[in-house]
Amino acid sequence: MLDDGHAFPPVRLRAATLPGHIDRWPVGPRLAKLLKELRSRLNARIGHERDTQPWRRQLGLSAEDALAAGHSVPSVVNDIVHGALKTTLHTCVRAPTRTELMRARALPTTGSTDGLTWYGQLDAYWVAHYDVYRRLGLAHYRHEDADQLGLLAELARSTGWWWPGEGRCVMAERPTEIHTEPLPGAFHGELRLHRDDGPAVRFADGTRVHVMHGTHVPDWVITAPTVDRIHAETNIEVRRSAIERIGWGAYIEQAGLRPVATTGDPGSDLHLYDVPFLWAEQK
Structure with missing residues (x-):
């Protein structure tokens, strides 16, 4: 992490105040714009099909059964790859880890420093989403776009949080343990x-x-x-x-705690206890 005690000077970047030509933008916003444009082109190649209610939550089907039932290949891939990895990496791993690191280390956050934050290995859910389309032959990307996607995949394999800046790039080590x-x-x-x-x-x-x-x-x-x-x-x-x-x-x-009542069905009793304090009154 950032153990040298140095912090990025705070600046707040807004589109209206950025220089007109992208080459004059700071590295972070420039990279963010290029990444947004890349994802837009990749979405156009894959059709960017997303079910508003994923089939597995509706039907509880395996991938094979969903395909046999007539669900499209993109909808199945979206759920198995993007949906499953996003749930694991973005929701269940990144969120608590980010909260703890921000509290303990005061790490720079998007929009409040001279660099924007990327999540390295925890960005794998959306990188893999595009990569699996290429690997399965479901989409063909332009050579330049495939090269950029390959670089993003290499970052996901190699680093944790990272912050690009003018003449410097801070890259955090990945965890040594994850349970x-x-x-x-x-x-x-x-x-x-x-x-x-x-x-x-x-x-x-x-x-x-x-x-x-x-x-x-x-x-x-x-x-x-x-x-x-x-x-x-x-x-x-x-x-x-x-x-x-x-x-x-x-x-x-x-x-x-003092028991005050018992209810429920045989073998699954519910016990009610008197709690001698009120958590709701705590500040």
Whole structure:
């Protein structure tokens, strides 16, 4: 990460204030414009077909069964490749990792520095989306566009976050550890971050991200959950994760909760406890 203590000078870039000719733009916005134009050309080649309601969520079909049922090849590819990878990389991995890194390192963010942020390996979901069309012979790209896509694929294989600048390019190391579990209800191998005995993501410089079943949590939830810390926590998902970490039975006993009612069907009783404090009143 950025361990030298130097920060990018803050500037706010707006289209109206950029120089008229793209060659005079800063590197970040210039690269972003070129990338947007590349994706537009690639979308034109593949038809950019996207179902508003993906077939697998409607029917729960495998790829083979969906094709046999008459669903188009592009719709199946979009869901298996783009949809599945986006769920894993963009939603389940990038979001909690980005939150932790921004908090711990004050990393530069898009639109607030002299460079725009790219996500390296975590951009693989959209890079692979175009690449699989080429590999399957479903689309043929111009030579120049194929070369640019190849460079983006190489970046996804080689780096983590990266920031282009004038005469410099900051590239972050990829994590040394990533721990995951299957995403419940997934059809195509989607994963989410999870580890209940240590950090789900670890970087070589010691930066760590703690996640339980996809929920980004403070390190104390994993390393030292206590009833007092649980009662002081205002985030309901963090509280739930901490209780699950020590076990519901142990939590009820340690918190001294008093049972007030039991209901439910035989073998699946629901127990209601009196909670002697109000989380809703916490600030």
